Amino acid sequence: MSERLPERIEDDIKEILLSAEQIESKVAQLGEEISRDYQGKDLLLVCILKGALVFMADLMRRITIPMCIDTMAVTSYGASTVSSGVVRIVKDLDAAVEGKHVLIVEDIVDSGLTLSYLVSYLKNRKPASVRVCTLLDKPDRRQAPVVPDYNGFVIPDKFVVGYGLDYREKYRNLPFVGVPMDRVWNGDGEGPA
Secondary structure, three states: OOOOOOOOHHHHEEEEEEOHHHHHHHHHHHHHHHHHHOOOOOEEEEEEEOOOHHHHHHHHOOOOOOOEEEEEEEEOOOOOOOOOOOOEEEEOOOOOOOOOEEEEEEEEEOOOHHHHHHHHHHHOOOOOEEEEEEEEEOHHHOOOOOOOOEEEEEOOOOOOEEOOEOEOOEOOOOOOEEEEOHHHOOOOOOOOO
């Protein structure tokens, strides 16, 4: 079965949960909070690829204090829309974190299993602190006791795409966060989580 490509990517979205304007305003607010809280501290932002890439790019430009950045790539989903709970590090940090204040930048906290693993993994490297900043929080699906320190939006238990979040590597380039049309799932044997 060949994949149907829409004329415009927005044609596959049935509901916009968060507009580009809402996201921009919240990112500015988070940047101010982080700048204030980490004033005078050795801050390292750690972007969790690929989903947090757009959020991280916007957030770091709203932070007004000196900082460094690094990236990690982890997976617990594979090709599924539901986390397996088994975390695999695909790309580790390049920078040493010992003595630094690490702020993990995540696109969405869902089950919390991946993030719980990452926090523990990074704490073993003796940073001054490890905290979490997420754009989206979906607490209804939480399986691990993870509470983000900086939280953009609490969202309902819906599968979302856009602003870095994907379905099969598509939709990351949408400027908003939305719920895909049901037809996006047709024929693949998997529905949204």
